Amino acid sequence: MSGANLLKESGPREVFCGLTSIVWLHRRMPDAFFLVVGSRTCAHLIQSAAGVMIFAEPRFGTAILEEKDLAGLADAHEELDRVVKDLLARRPEIRTLFLVGSCPSEVIKLDLGRVAERLNEALIGQVRVLNYSGSGIETTFTQGEDGALKALVPLMPKSDDQQLLIVGTLANSVEDRFISIFKRLGIKQISSLPPRQSTDLPSIGSGTKVLLAQPYLTETAKALKHLGAEILSAPFPLGVEGSILWMKEATKSFGINDSLVNSTLEPLKLRAIKALQPYKEKLSGKKLFLLPESQLELPLARFLHRECGMELIEVGTPYLNREMMKMELELLPEGTRVMEGQHVDKQLDRVREYKPDLVVCGMGLANPLEAEGISTKWSIELVFSPIHGIDQAADLAELFARPLHRNELLNQKVLTTA
Numbered sequence: 001m002s003g004a005n006l007l008k009e010s011g012p013r014e015v016f017c018g019l020t021s022i023v024w025l026h027r028r029m030p031d032a033f034f035l036v037v038g039s040r041t042c043a044h045l046i047q048s049a050a051g052v053m054i055f056a057e058p059r060f061g062t063a064i065l066e067e068k069d070l071a072g073l074a075d076a077h078e079e080l081d082r083v084v085k086d087l088l089a090r091r092p093e094i095r096t097l098f099l100v101g102s103c104p105s106e107v108i109k110l111d112l113g114r115v116a117e118r119l120n121e122a123l124i125g126q127v128r129v130l131n132y133s134g135s136g137i138e139t140t141f142t143q144g145e146d147g148a149l150k151a152l153v154p155l156m157p158k159s160d161d162q163q164l165l166i167v168g169t170l171a172n173s174v175e176d177r178f179i180s181i182f183k184r185l186g187i188k189q190i191s192s193l194p195p196r197q198s199t200d201l202p203s204i205g206s207g208t209k210v211l212l213a214q215p216y217l218t219e220t221a222k223a224l225k226h227l228g229a230e231i232l233s234a235p236f237p238l239g240v241e242g243s244i245l246w247m248k249e250a251t252k253s254f255g256i257n258d259s260l261v262n263s264t265l266e267p268l269k270l271r272a273i274k275a276l277q278p279y280k281e282k283l284s285g286k287k288l289f290l291l292p293e294s295q296l297e298l299p300l301a302r303f304l305h306r307e308c309g310m311e312l313i314e315v316g317t318p319y320l321n322r323e324m325m326k327m328e329l330e331l332l333p334e335g336t337r338v339m340e341g342q343h344v345d346k347q348l349d350r351v352r353e354y355k356p357d358l359v360v361c362g363m364g365l366a367n368p369l370e371a372e373g374i375s376t377k378w379s380i381e382l383v384f385s386p387i388h389g390i391d392q393a394a395d396l397a398e399l400f401a402r403p404l405h406r407n408e409l410l411n412q413k414v415l416t417t418a
């Protein structure tokens with residue numbers, strides 16, 4: 001384990017809930033539908049987070065439950081049955097229906113697992129009904145994906161064939177690129193979870209080697225391991241170094257010759273380092289503070305420090321899985337403050353005390369910090385952008401260089417007009 005300084009904090013939090021992940025999951029699996037069982041607040045969140053889609057044919061919706069629906073729980077069950085029936089009549093193309101729980105007390109009283117079981121019996125052969133929680137009490141925004149993928153695991157067919165399974169939503173273009181590189185390196189059988197169609201689930205068994213593409217999939221990884229898969233331990237594929245180490249972990253587990261791997265990856269590495277150079281010049285020496293939100297913070301901090309020369313003031317993460325993050329922690333510089341959990345007031349006090357050049361944080365904190373003259377980067381933007389892989393390293397760095405550049409321009413303008 002590295003000499004990172006691992007700390008914990010708890011108190012008031014300022015993060016999005018797990019419902020937010022529906023925004024990228026519904027794009028990934030167009031034949032699935034996400035029905036949030038929640039309040040009007042949940043409906044507003046999901047509609048504004050995925051606003052554009054609402055005018056197309058959205059693949060998410062909200063069954064709004066209010067106190068009156070819970071006059072008796074039986075009424076709530078009937079109401080939910082009615083909403084599902086209407087939805088399926090209007091949208092017969094839906095193949096997988098996720099019932100997504102939320103945190104209003106009315107919803108907590110419902111056993112969505114039993115509702116899903118009952119609906120599955122009624123809708124057998126037509127649609128599969130699954131459930132998971134996106135509640136803000138239990139989840140931060142990326143953990144919604146962990147819940148959805150874990151719900152899919154029991155439906156995966158069993159097979160002990162040798163295969164590489166990439167787990168975690170990636171942009172399709174990025175995933176295609178990884179698959180083509182792995183094939184060139186000699187790994188023939190590669191599949192992904194989530195798949196591009198919800199019914200096209202990959203198999204799982206003792207020959208499956210799992211490469212996690214996202215760092216927030218603790219529960220899904222446990223469920224896959226339970227079914228005999230081997231979870232490969234690697235840094236995450238952000239930046240040139242992380243992506244190469246990630247791919248090498250897979251090739252090592254398939255016994256592929258190192259010289260083939262090095263000769264294939266070397267030209268990609270040289271090209272990516274060259275593309276990274278202008279952003280490295282802008283970022284090098286700048287102070288960075290990451291507030292906890294997405295669980296992507298450790299791999300981002302590693303990339304921004306080791307490949308872009310940024311100085312790490314504090315690396316927050318809402319949850320630290322030490323086993324899964326072992327290699328990321330080892331790559332952080334000695335003494336890095338890694339803060340698990342959140343006490344938002346204390347963290348903001350430290351931001352003001354250390355005066356970082358850039359803060360990575362949630363949308364709710366970004367505006368007030370910008371008003372105080374501190375440049376920010378929304379962490380949610382990172383889950384919507386294709387940032388994984390060697391080829392994307394420069395684009396990833398550019399996302400952090402942009403707010404610094406914008407602030408420089410604004411400051412110049414203030415100086416000129418003063």
Ligand code: SF4
Binds near residue numbers: 101102136
């Ligand atoms: S699940 Fe909870 S935190 Fe999320 S939008 Fe609904 S009420 Fe708000």
